[in-house]
Amino acid sequence: xxxSIGRRGLLAGMGMLFxxxxxxxxxxxxxxxLLDSAEKWHMGIHxxxxxxxxxxxxxxxxxxxxxxxxxxxRTVDSGxxxxxxxxxxxxxxxxxxxxxxxxxxxxxxxxRTLPQRTQITRHDCVEGWSAIGEWTGPQLSTLLDxxxxxxxxxxxxxxxxxxxxxxxxxxxxxxxxxxxxxTIVAHILNGEALPEKNGAPLRMRxxxxxxxxxxxxxxxxxxxDSLDDIGEGEGGYWExxxxxQWYAGI
Amino acid sequence: MAKTTKKHGLxxxxxxxxxxxxxxxxxxxxxxxxxxxxxxxxxxxxxDPADAWLAVPRFPAWATIPDYYSxxxxxxxxxxxxxxxxxxMLVMWIAMIANGRFWxxxxxxxxxxxxxxxxxxxxxxxxxNFDHAQEPGGSKYxxxxxxxxxxxLGVFLPGMIFTGLAISPGFEPNAPWxxxxxxxxxxxxxxxxxxxxxxxxxxVVHVLLVILSGPVKQISDMITGGRQ
Numbered sequence: 001x002x003x004s005i006g007r008r009g010l011l012a013g014m015g016m017l018f019x020x021x022x023x024x025x026x027x028x029x030x031x032x033x034l035l036d037s038a039e040k041w042h043m044g045i046h047x048x049x050x051x052x053x054x055x056x057x058x059x060x061x062x063x064x065x066x067x068x069x070x071x072x073x074r075t076v077d078s079g080x081x082x083x084x085x086x087x088x089x090x091x092x093x094x095x096x097x098x099x100x101x102x103x104x105x106x107x108x109x110x111x112r113t114l115p116q117r118t119q120i121t122r123h124d125c126v127e128g129w130s131a132i133g134e135w136t137g138p139q140l141s142t143l144l145d146x147x148x149x150x151x152x153x154x155x156x157x158x159x160x161x162x163x164x165x166x167x168x169x170x171x172x173x174x175x176x177x178x179x180x181x182x183t184i185v186a187h188i189l190n191g192e193a194l195p196e197k198n199g200a201p202l203r204m205r206x207x208x209x210x211x212x213x214x215x216x217x218x219x220x221x222x223x224x225d226s227l228d229d230i231g232e233g234e235g236g237y238w239e240x241x242x243x244x245q246w247y248a249g250i
Numbered sequence: 251m252a253k254t255t256k257k258h259g260l261x262x263x264x265x266x267x268x269x270x271x272x273x274x275x276x277x278x279x280x281x282x283x284x285x286x287x288x289x290x291x292x293x294x295x296x297x298d299p300a301d302a303w304l305a306v307p308r309f310p311a312w313a314t315i316p317d318y319y320s321x322x323x324x325x326x327x328x329x330x331x332x333x334x335x336x337x338x339m340l341v342m343w344i345a346m347i348a349n350g351r352f353w354x355x356x357x358x359x360x361x362x363x364x365x366x367x368x369x370x371x372x373x374x375x376x377x378x379n380f381d382h383a384q385e386p387g388g389s390k391y392x393x394x395x396x397x398x399x400x401x402x403l404g405v406f407l408p409g410m411i412f413t414g415l416a417i418s419p420g421f422e423p424n425a426p427w428x429x430x431x432x433x434x435x436x437x438x439x440x441x442x443x444x445x446x447x448x449x450x451x452x453x454v455v456h457v458l459l460v461i462l463s464g465p466v467k468q469i470s471d472m473i474t475g476g477r478q
Contacts, residue, residue: 022275022315022316022327026316026323026326026327034330035326035327035330036326038326038329038330038332038333039326039329041333042329042418042420043420046418046420046421046424049421049424049425050423050424054423054424055423056419056422056423057422057423057426057429059294063294065295065297069297069298122294122295122419122435124417124419124435125287125297126286126321126325127286127287127321128283128284128286128287128439129287129289129291129295129296129297129436130294130295130296130297130435130436131295131297132294132295207419208419208420208422208423209419209420210419238322242320242321242322243320243322243323243326244321244322244325245322245325245326245329247420248420249418249419249420249421250325250329250418250419250420250421
């Protein structure tokens, strides 16, 4: 056997060792911490390079995708939801609660009469695909100003009607994304009432993050000082269930 | 300070091995990410396989990091290793320009772009003859090497960083022109994929040539520095 074969064998062995090491590293405390902190470095650099209120690109109507894909929950599997859908969501309520001075419960009519923002934006799914649609709804900041957010509130939690694999969907953002001008409570997509598969009657738009941060079938907006006691404490359905990144700007 | 007589400078050597680790993890975690939506599109949007210009095969578990389908964990690895990869690339480029190695070793000359000269290089490679005359102060690489290293260092590797940034919706508001320049987010994603296979092709040829040209000496030179 020539020495170069031995060397190659050694290199191949080292390669295998290295790949095995990857899964081991991820399982260790330091490895896990490192993987988590990379997410925070990305968030830090994204937010320090330009204004924290920098806008996601907005497109022309002609640039919209022909349809808007529905993914994840495409409906809510309950009799109450079917009934609500049938009567045009006239009894649907959106609660704004938690660390606020005056909690509110809004009807769809209340939401429609607030000042509206319309934006044509691109929706990027964590899987890799993108769709472009025109969204309309009040800015979240309008709602937050109306209820009076208390100083100790650090996160906004979005409660949803839909369940996936037996768990309630929810999501959360910090106050930077909560007050971002493009963060809206959308009830119209491409000029028509939000379709069932896209989250009727209400879904969030968190334009600088991936699709799983845009919860659908919205029932409540809750201000909290910590995410620890919500769900399993990771800040969202996919974060709890599969370890997705809470900051989904990458 | 005396001019180094090493074949490979210290920064080159550190970067080379660090970059190898980064590329391997990024490539293999990238294959896992690719499995999440195996279709590539041009333009800004794309979600319907009918509109795809390429349906990518599903990559087997043994080729991916982690070695089972996990978009979350693959993205963790990908986003972590993007840091040493990008910072290493930046340091390497600054060093190459500052110490003149870029101009000396990688720049091709007009004379080299002659078909006859290129053919000569190809023939010599095919004969596994890797000795080539080096003029004093001239490049240690022949034309094909300069071209390969130049394209990898100048286009594919930095291209991965730029297309990677362009895919990121959180980065985009900082430099929306980058996405426009690449022809839209789905185009950036497609180019990211194409360049990754360009790097893979380079990797295969590079390793093959190292094996054919005396792997023990080549690898130890890339560790110790070797002699000019």
